[in-house]
Amino acid sequence: MKINYITTSTFGLEAVVKREVERLGGENINVSDGRIDFSGGIEMIPRFNMWLRSGDRLLINFAEFYAYTFDELFEKTKALPWEDWITIDGKFTVTGKSIKSQLFSVSDCQSIVKKAIVERLKPKYNVEWFEETGPEYKVQVGLLKDKVTLTIDTTGPGLHKRGYRLDAVVAPLKETIAAALIDLSYWKKDRILFDPMCGSGTIAIEAAMIARNIAPGLTRDFASKYWPQIDEKIWKDEKSKAYAEINVDVRPEIYASDMDPKAIETAKHNSRLAGVDDSIFFDTRKFDSQTPAPGDYGVMISNPPYGERIGTLEEMKEIHKNLGLFLKRNPSWSLYVITSNEEFEKQLGKKADKKRKLFNGNVKTDYYQYFGPRPPKNDTI
Ligand SMILES: C[S@@+](CC[C@H](N)C(=O)[O-])C[C@H]1O[C@@H](n2cnc3c(N)ncnc32)[C@H](O)[C@@H]1O
Incomplete structure (x- = not known):
């Protein structure tokens, strides 16, 4: 049927x-x-x-x-x-x-x-x-x-509720959106990923789950699980198959930092719940004009703060400028940023190669994409 x-x-x-x-x-x-x-x-x-x-x-x-x-x-x-x-x-x-x-x-x-x-x-x-x-x-x-x-x-609570984010910082990104941002970047599990304003760690955790092929709904419940129309065996088989398909040996190189120690504590806790804490290097650190790149041909995906407070506006300007400087110092890197701030490209100092409109909750945002060069052939799998 x-x-x-x-x-x-x-x-x-x-x-x-x-x-x-x-x-x-x-x-x-x-x-x-x-x-x-x-x-x-x-x-x-x-x-x-x-x-x-x-x-x-x-x-x-x-x-x-x-x-x-x-x-x-x-x-x-x-x-x-x-x-x-x-x-x-x-x-x-x-x-x-x-x-x-x-x-x-x-x-x-x-x-x-x-x-x-x-x-x-x-x-x-x-x-x-x-x-x-x-x-x-x-x-x-x-x-x-x-x-x-x-x-x-058939779902029940929305699919962004994976079950690993018991704690969240202010303005966390929806897990479903984080996964899409990764999909829209050219990041693959053999490349470095870096989120220097990681908050509760959503982007890093979603990337680690993608790299290890962990099904996002593996440990959660669904409304339709209790429907008699679906044989329990179908659920069991799907779950066993998903467990068997996890790439246990894959160790992606993912870096996640934030200047707020509480955010890092939360992100670490969430990554443990998601079963990917061994794939992410966490660090409490402010992203500034000197932040080093942890290698070459990496992909930076981030969701910097965007608010309306005057203080925040100044801080945002500084962050956007520093993202531009990061790209200048690291020309082999690609940069992907989701923000609602319309001054973003101007403050970063470069037009994005591509821009995509999307809604983060009710907030209209843009996803700015700066494509770096592809890694040399023998560096990719
Ligand atoms: C919008 S939140 C990120 C939310 C995150 N994507 C999540 O899903 O939880 C922005 C984060 O940037 C951090 N932040 C702001 N300015 C920073 C800076 N200069 N360096 C590092 N982190 C910064 C804040 O502490 C906050 O956690």
Whole structure:
């Protein structure tokens, strides 16, 4: 049985997430703003949840239709085979969103969809009341220009919640975005990676996990793990396969520093939880005009502070200037920086080779990319 799925994505990262969907075996892929549609078998649910690094969550695209009145929404929702997924004890909440549609009251759409599902399931299960004490099926009703999309969330807490970041510093980067920044750089596990403003260590930890092929969702839980439709064996096999595929012998050369000792303590703790503390060299150190490069042909990926305080603005200016000086002193290096600061290129002193817009939460940022030369052939694997 083929199922229609949606992997949701941060705006601006659709191309990265599309590549992931391709790699993981998605078929009939279609990309639009913030979502990648595809189809595949039921085994995609464990596989995608376990392996997506940049995608936000995996949804079942249960149905799509047009609705212009509440009656239409009710009847079309009620006609769908909800019993294929939602169990007699299933807990089903309905969330919603509506953009440019006649049915603009989200709360009304939500309650109508909930009622329609209940009315569908009552005769199917021959009950009048649902206890909702079992597995969770989060339904979303999305309206865009009167087109209704009904989805069921397989993921639970968003996929950025890998489980290793129990502690975070101020303004941490989402794990899914960090993984995408690495994907968009030309970093490979045989090259040096350096984040000189690492905060809670997200970029370094994600890079180490990529290098060692550790599945990002290996140790966490998912809503769909409790769904009877997916044989427990599929979950077990996917997990055993993921453990077997870890490159235990790979020791990437990753450096992560921050001027805040508490950030380094946090980053170390997180890297231990992620099982990659032996792959990252941590250091409490201020990034300044003298910061040395730990080798040649390295890749610097960083997320410097970006705030509006006057003090911070001055500090940011200094950091951007020093990033430019670092590149000048180390012409074999590549530099990748995510920031919302629009003065970035001017303050660094050089135009980026490429710039990509993306959203870090609600903050509009740019990912500035300065491509260094490729390492000589015999230095690469
Ligand atoms: C936006 S946060 C980085 C968040 C990080 N990407 C994460 O996921 O947790 C910026 C970090 O830069 C550090 N920082 C600011 N100025 C610095 C400097 N001159 N040298 C080193 N670290 C600095 C701050 O302590 C903070 O942890």
